[in-house]
Amino acid sequence: MKKHGSTIKRILDYIGHYKWGVLLSLCLAAVTVITTLYAPILIGDGVDLIAGKQDVNFTGLMAVLRKMAVVILITAVSQWLMNHINNKITYRVVKDIRTKAFEHLEALPLRYVDSHPSGDVISRIIADIDQFSEGLLMGFTQLFTGALTIVGTLGFMFYVNAWIALVVVCVTPVSLLVASFIAKKTYIMFKHQSETRGELTGLIDEMLGNQKIVQAFGHEEEAQKSFEEINERLGRYSLRATFFSSITNPSTRFVNGLVYASVGVAGAYAAVHGLLSVGKLSSFLSYANQYTKPFNEISGVVTELQNALASAARVFELIDEEPLKPEDRDAVDLKRADGSVELEHVYFSYNPENSLIEDFNLSVKPGQRIAIVGPTGCGKSTVINLLMRFYDVDSGCIKVSGNDIRHMTRRSLRANYGMVLQETWLKSGSIRDNIAYGKPDATEEEIIRAAREAHAHGFIRRMPQGYDTMISEDGGNLSQGQKQLLCIARVMLCLPPMLILDEATSSIDTRTEIRIQKAFAKMMEGRTSFIVAHRLSTIKEADVILVMRDGHIVEHGSHEELLAHGGFYAQLYNSQFAPT
Numbered sequence: 001m002k003k004h005g006s007t008i009k010r011i012l013d014y015i016g017h018y019k020w021g022v023l024l025s026l027c028l029a030a031v032t033v034i035t036t037l038y039a040p041i042l043i044g045d046g047v048d049l050i051a052g053k054q055d056v057n058f059t060g061l062m063a064v065l066r067k068m069a070v071v072i073l074i075t076a077v078s079q080w081l082m083n084h085i086n087n088k089i090t091y092r093v094v095k096d097i098r099t100k101a102f103e104h105l106e107a108l109p110l111r112y113v114d115s116h117p118s119g120d121v122i123s124r125i126i127a128d129i130d131q132f133s134e135g136l137l138m139g140f141t142q143l144f145t146g147a148l149t150i151v152g153t154l155g156f157m158f159y160v161n162a163w164i165a166l167v168v169v170c171v172t173p174v175s176l177l178v179a180s181f182i183a184k185k186t187y188i189m190f191k192h193q194s195e196t197r198g199e200l201t202g203l204i205d206e207m208l209g210n211q212k213i214v215q216a217f218g219h220e221e222e223a224q225k226s227f228e229e230i231n232e233r234l235g236r237y238s239l240r241a242t243f244f245s246s247i248t249n250p251s252t253r254f255v256n257g258l259v260y261a262s263v264g265v266a267g268a269y270a271a272v273h274g275l276l277s278v279g280k281l282s283s284f285l286s287y288a289n290q291y292t293k294p295f296n297e298i299s300g301v302v303t304e305l306q307n308a309l310a311s312a313a314r315v316f317e318l319i320d321e322e323p324l325k326p327e328d329r330d331a332v333d334l335k336r337a338d339g340s341v342e343l344e345h346v347y348f349s350y351n352p353e354n355s356l357i358e359d360f361n362l363s364v365k366p367g368q369r370i371a372i373v374g375p376t377g378c379g380k381s382t383v384i385n386l387l388m389r390f391y392d393v394d395s396g397c398i399k400v401s402g403n404d405i406r407h408m409t410r411r412s413l414r415a416n417y418g419m420v421l422q423e424t425w426l427k428s429g430s431i432r433d434n435i436a437y438g439k440p441d442a443t444e445e446e447i448i449r450a451a452r453e454a455h456a457h458g459f460i461r462r463m464p465q466g467y468d469t470m471i472s473e474d475g476g477n478l479s480q481g482q483k484q485l486l487c488i489a490r491v492m493l494c495l496p497p498m499l500i501l502d503e504a505t506s507s508i509d510t511r512t513e514i515r516i517q518k519a520f521a522k523m524m525e526g527r528t529s530f531i532v533a534h535r536l537s538t539i540k541e542a543d544v545i546l547v548m549r550d551g552h553i554v555e556h557g558s559h560e561e562l563l564a565h566g567g568f569y570a571q572l573y574n575s576q577f578a579p580t
Contacts, residue, residue, distance in 0.1 A: 135308020
């Protein structure tokens with residue numbers, strides 16, 4: 001419940017940014033309630049004017065009807081304005097929370113992204129916030145007016161007859177107790193429902209994005225079982241949440257029926273004994289009906305709010321995740337690196353229980369080509385993550401141009417690297433936009449020149465609209481090799497002072513790879529380059545080859561020196577070129 005209260009407080013903080021709109025909405029709600037509650041008095045007056053046999057006061061009746069027309073018009077206008085303002089406040093609050101969530105997602109360390117299913121994160125930002133907006137809108141449109149209607153109705157009933165109003169007050173707590181009990185149960189079920197829905201979204205996202213692998217390994221049946229298990233849990237939680245929410249309304253209606261019956265019996269007794277006119281009794285019965293109606297609406301609102309709070313709590317969990325370590329106050333912008341890189345006594349591990357890189361030392365001179373080789377899991381890609389500061393070292397330091405990278409802004413550090421990975425990434429948009437991703441103001445000539453140097457111009461020209469051809473998410477309508485060529489062209493366009501090539505030609509055919517290697521050789525002239533490769537034939541020309549094993553540099557030197565040494569590198573090289 002403490003967490004529940006914390007979630008409500010945070011929602012109120014967001015709503016507080018639009019306090020003037022909320023105040024105006026409350027004023028309009030008050031006007032709506034007052035005019036709505038004033039109508040039964042006019043109806044009662046009208047009934048009294050026609051209650052006598054052959055004694056109808058038409059003049060007075062017409063005056064009452066004119067008043068009713070004005071009251072109805074004011075009610076309609078104020079209610080329309082209130083709903084319009086509530087809609088604007090709700091969607092602005094939702095926009096603020098979604099923007100905050102996405103901004104925070106951008107600020108989260110790569111460690112969080114690597115350890116959480118993308119589908120669950122997507123579910124929080126989209127589905128959970130949508131669910132929250134529906135509950136918040138219902139709360140605005142019905143909770144305010146419902147609460148004011150209850151208070152206002154009691155006031156009018158005490159004004160008409162205090163003793164009958166006391167009967168209503170005595171029965172009311174029963175309805176509140178029933179609604180409170182059910183609300184607590186509903187919140188728990190809706191929380192489980194939101195969490196399981198995120199789990200299901202994650203599974204679907206994973207299976208959809210890797211459908212070829214699923215089919216290639218005949219994993220459809222296991223995937224279906226996993227889906228059915230999560231879907232069954234989601235159905236079970238949804239059914240329980242729906243059950244508890246569905247009994248709220250009938251329960252409150254039963255109590256409200258008792259209220260109405262109590263008012264009818266007490267009012268009839270008072271009317272028979274001349275304590276109440278027939279018109280006043282009809283007004284009282286209208287008030288009894290209006291008094292109980294908000295309880296039904298509020299019970300429905302409470303149910304939706306439970307769902308909304310459960311969804312909001314999941315969003316706030318994302319927002320509360322520890323962000324990237326803030327930049328130092330004196331962090332400087334690295335204008336243009338000279339290409340020197342030093343790693344001094346670097347220690348790093350993804351999991352404190354399993355050490356990975358220990359006492360790693362490396363000194364790279366400007367313009368050197370450094371190849372990093374070794375078996376899978378030895379730490380090659382981890383070194384790249386540390387160079388780009390996707391992760392910070394546990395101890396030791398990494399220096400670029402003689403300065404510790406922790407004292408530089410991440411943006412300026414990364415702007416000095418050009419990066420081509422084995423795993424390609426392209427956004428939905430035109431081919432031109434994807435090549436110019438790192439340099440949006442690039443001219444047409446620069447984009448075409450970069451594509452030519454990456455040997456991508458030929459296949460782009462054959463596309464239906466050339467450079468204006470739209471590609472789907474992650475380049476789904478291109479081959480893997482074509483996607484990699486576009487990623488290489490993207491780096492060719494920017495040409496930063498340092499390069500990182502992590503298996504950059506792994507998906508390209510041998511003939512094109514030879515051309516790309518020539519383009520890389522030209523691109524790497526005068527630039528510090530880090531080349532991660534499994535195919536050792538691609539790094540023969542490197543100035544220094546670092547051979548890694550279990551997070552340590554076990555050998556280093558040129559290709560010829562390492563082969564002559566006959567150590568671990570020679571074993572790796574010979575294993576790739578040994579006759580079968």
